[in-house]
Amino acid sequence: MNKIKSIDDLRKMKKDLEFGMNIREKSNSPESLVQIRVAMATCGIASGAREVMNAMIEKIEKDKIPAVVTQGGCMGYCYAEPTVEVKVPGKDPVVFGYVSPKVAVEILEKYVLNGELIEGIIPTNYQSINQ
Amino acid sequence: MKDISMHILDILQNSVSAKAKNISLVIDEDIKENRLIVVIEDDGRGMNPQQAERVIDPFFTTRTTRKVGLGIPLFKHSAQQSGGDLRILSAPGKGTTVTAEFILDNIDRPPLGDVANVFVLTLSSNPDIEFKFRYIFNKNEYTFDTVEVKEALEDVSLNEPSVILALTEMISENIKNLKN
Numbered sequence: 529m530n531k532i533k534s535i536d537d538l539r540k541m542k543k544d545l546e547f548g549m550n551i552r553e554k555s556n557s558p559e560s561l562v563q564i565r566v567a568m569a570t571c572g573i574a575s576g577a578r579e580v581m582n583a584m585i586e587k588i589e590k591d592k593i594p595a596v597v598t599q600g601g602c603m604g605y606c607y608a609e610p611t612v613e614v615k616v617p618g619k620d621p622v623v624f625g626y627v628s629p630k631v632a633v634e635i636l637e638k639y640v641l642n643g644e645l646i647e648g649i650i651p652t653n654y655q656s657i658n659q
Numbered sequence: 660m661k662d663i664s665m666h667i668l669d670i671l672q673n674s675v676s677a678k679a680k681n682i683s684l685v686i687d688e689d690i691k692e693n694r695l696i697v698v699i700e701d702d703g704r705g706m707n708p709q710q711a712e713r714v715i716d717p718f719f720t721t722r723t724t725r726k727v728g729l730g731i732p733l734f735k736h737s738a739q740q741s742g743g744d745l746r747i748l749s750a751p752g753k754g755t756t757v758t759a760e761f762i763l764d765n766i767d768r769p770p771l772g773d774v775a776n777v778f779v780l781t782l783s784s785n786p787d788i789e790f791k792f793r794y795i796f797n798k799n800e801y802t803f804d805t806v807e808v809k810e811a812l813e814d815v816s817l818n819e820p821s822v823i824l825a826l827t828e829m830i831s832e833n834i835k836n837l838k839n
Contacts, residue, residue: 531828531832532825532828532829532832533829533832533833533836534829535807535808535811536811537829538808538811538812538825538826538829539811539812541825542811542812542813542815544821545812545815545819545821545822545825568668568672568780568784569669569672569730570669570729570730570733571729573660573665573668573669574660574665578665578668578776578777578780581780582776582780585820585823585824586820586824588820589820589821589823589824596818597818597820598783598784598818599672599780599781599784599785601672601676
């Protein structure tokens with residue numbers, strides 16, 4: 529694919545973008561997308577949250593995984609940054625701590641696609657300092 | 660923070676938390692004048708003079724999840740250690756402008772980093788906010804506006820991974836061209 533340099537190039541590649549979306553959504557309606565939130569406050573950013581988010585976006589794009597990644601605020605788990613919250617439709621959200629780009633890919637491959645739990649889950653009974 | 664773009668990512672998050680509808684990022688790099696200026700402006704809830712004065716205090720935060728707020732203090736420290744400074748202008752109900760100035764050739768100035776990446780990661784996570792970006796290099800400039808992008812992409816969402824990668828590439832290419 530040619531490099532995208534302008535809004536016109538973007539307009540031209542819109543069809544390809546829609547094609548990619550269709551592949552992801554054919555077997556999954558939009559509301560069944562897995563919601564992934566990467567905590568992106570000062571603590572997360574300094575610990576490598578940006579690299580984690582980039583790794584997840586690249587993996588989702590490459591493998592057309594039915595998931596959407598967004599940034600979130602500090603959840604109070606500063607000690608375990610970078611943290612990632614994964615909400616699989618129909619399941620309770622799970623927060624993973626100490627996530628590296630490698631672990632981020634593992635979360636997608638093992639937990640999101642196969643429902644297999646991996647190390648690094650922050651227990652739901654953890655309370656942050658103000659709670 | 661390894662580079663300036665990470666501070667930018669952090670301060671953009673403050674604008675998002677302040678419920679801004681419009682956020683603008685300006686980077687002005689001028690070799691002749693030996694300076695690098697980063698301006699982040701939003702129309703969020705803003706702060707009163709007392710709050711604006713206290714945000715440079717690491718032990719002040721409006722958050723409830725923790726008791727420290729390090730974003731602005733770290734950015735200010737980074738600017739000051741490279742011979743510059745950071746200023747905050749804010750008014751309740753009007754918004755906040757954070758300006759950080761760096762001496763370009765100061766040996767302690769952190770590298771700018773991947774600004775295109777942090778900017779696109781933020782706008783993709785907040786598709787309801789309009790983002791503007793101006794990169795000025797030696798008085799030549801490149802501008803990016805999410806209003807135009809949304810118009811071009813129509814129903815394709817900004818948080819679509821292929822869009823995130825395409826927009827990052829587009830901004831990076833334009834910055835590269837501006838510098839060459």
